[in-house]
Amino acid sequence: MSELKNDRFLRALLRQPVDRTPVWMMRQAGRYLPEYRATREQAGSFLDLCKNAELACEVTLQPLRRYPMDAAILFSDILTVPDALGLGLYFEEGEGPRFKKTVRSEEDLAGLNSIKAEDDLGYVMNAVRTIRRELNGQVPLIGFSGSPWTLATYMVEGGSSKDFANVKGMAYDRPELMHALLSLLADAVADYLTAQVEAGAQALQVFDTWGGSLSATGYKEYSLKYMQRVISRLPAEADGRKVPVIVFTKGGGQWLEAIAECGAQAVGLDWTTDIHSARQRVGEKVALQGNMDPAMLFASPERIRSEVEAILAGFGHGSGHVFNLGHGITPGVDPDHVTAFVDAVQELSPQYHADA
């Protein structure tokens, strides 16, 4: 593998000195970019794009050609694992992800495929290997998965949900079944992320999109515990270098102290959490990633710049901050506003690392 030319992102996740705050954006490869829409058109469906290593590599690299991002993230979906388990993932235009089958009983659970990520999710590993080769050491590559709880919500509901009636009904009334499903998913996700590291991922992010739908007690019992289990099974290093893990629970700001104990090197913050108090709350335990409101990218370049400045000042001096949005970038954003965002981080952050 070619040598890594920019390790700012990996260093910041480990709270090692950096020259400036690294930056990337959740969903940086995606619908706001015309070149993405063109490639997507060429690929066919969204899943066809995920399963085509060359095209998945192409869209992964597209944002890096426009913006000096400090990390690339594998282009894929959070629901590849349940798809491999046999649920049949598909997408209805404008409807979000759906599954042909659901898991609502012991029988459903027993009927899931037994999988090995290297084989059954080989298309993801091909994409990882292709991207690493094409990146040629420019920046590190982030691998990812949905969290066990987040995957379970889609698997039990059969798709997105507003009220999570089925999955919460299961969690509340049939906790043994829920825990059995979550254990299975934790093992599958750990295997999946391990395979991504073996294929070349240099950092990992666990997307806990729906952890914030749980109560404080429920979050610890059904989501955090299983992310902890995933993390405990991951390889600590690859090619002699630490592979940091970022955990991102949308709506998890109230549980930050607990999340900081889960074994991840970094915690992603959504935009509702004040990053200054977040840093005080987690202390020296973890790095923080975030957390500009994605809707700020609809504002003027000047306003974006002042918000970047406020967040940098909020985190304050020293390493341990990876700049990002507080959630994925919204389709419809003007790509030039992303330029303003990334430039602002590049230009305004060095002063916070002056003694590095």
Add this chain to the structure above:
Amino acid sequence: MSELKNDRFLRALLRQPVDRTPVWMMRQAGRYLPEYRATREQAGSFLDLCKNAELACEVTLQPLRRYPMDAAILFSDILTVPDALGLGLYFEEGEGPRFKKTVRSEEDLAGLNSIKAEDDLGYVMNAVRTIRRELNGQVPLIGFSGSPWTLATYMVEGGSSKDFANVKGMAYDRPELMHALLSLLADAVADYLTAQVEAGAQALQVFDTWGGSLSATGYKEYSLKYMQRVISRLPAEADGRKVPVIVFTKGGGQWLEAIAECGAQAVGLDWTTDIHSARQRVGEKVALQGNMDPAMLFASPERIRSEVEAILAGFGHGSGHVFNLGHGITPGVDPDHVTAFVDAVQELSPQYHADA
């Protein structure tokens, strides 16, 4: 007016001794009840139902006939004020509320009707008077409004929104225009709630449904500040009795200390906040309302009962807790599960008030 026979709810909001924890449910009059669906059918549209004082009274009282709730809440919509301001509220089946016009410029703002709630929202005051008469002192009647920020989101977007691109774009780029709209709304909401009190409402709730979509700074600047302004203009008493105000920001758990300072007597908690730590955080400043996960009503009566017990124990001994869900009841809930919920609060809570 007839004498109030059950003032447990009002006393708990003022943290005065009670014999047991009072209970009601957000959206307790609504789609989960077959008798509601029958009346709704009879009325025509949802708005026709809101505007018909006799039928609005009927659906307000329906849950009280089934369950020994300690409060009734006016049946109405949170968007009546923007409708009166001239935006033309309507509902598309399965789509949520929509407005015919939006407010996105100084001209739009200047074009809004100048309103007086007693006249322009007279149908609401008729409903309040009718309900008070029919309640005949059984339990107190809660009046309500959407918060200025929440109303503004619908007025700028023209309906519900996933990303709040327009309203946040306005807040971030044209703060003067946003503040002018919010000031106008704060005044209109204060006038509206005052008229409800004059018509007979004995407590008030401000629904800040979308405050939680803002950043920590944005919340204080665009939502909390204007709720504070509303509350400062409300009559403190009616008929010689204090009229307590409850503020409910969904997703506001991180900002509890600030919310407790806004002048309201009580703060509503959604189910993501641990009520034990919430009580420690607000101290003697306010009462708390909440906060069972509405999805718990999909679980078994036994599980519902154990959750009620856990929340009662979490709040602990003494007055200052109004039991409720952490959000409105979900359509599709079995009405018998509500019985289990209300019975559990009635039966299990007296021990927490033993020295009252």
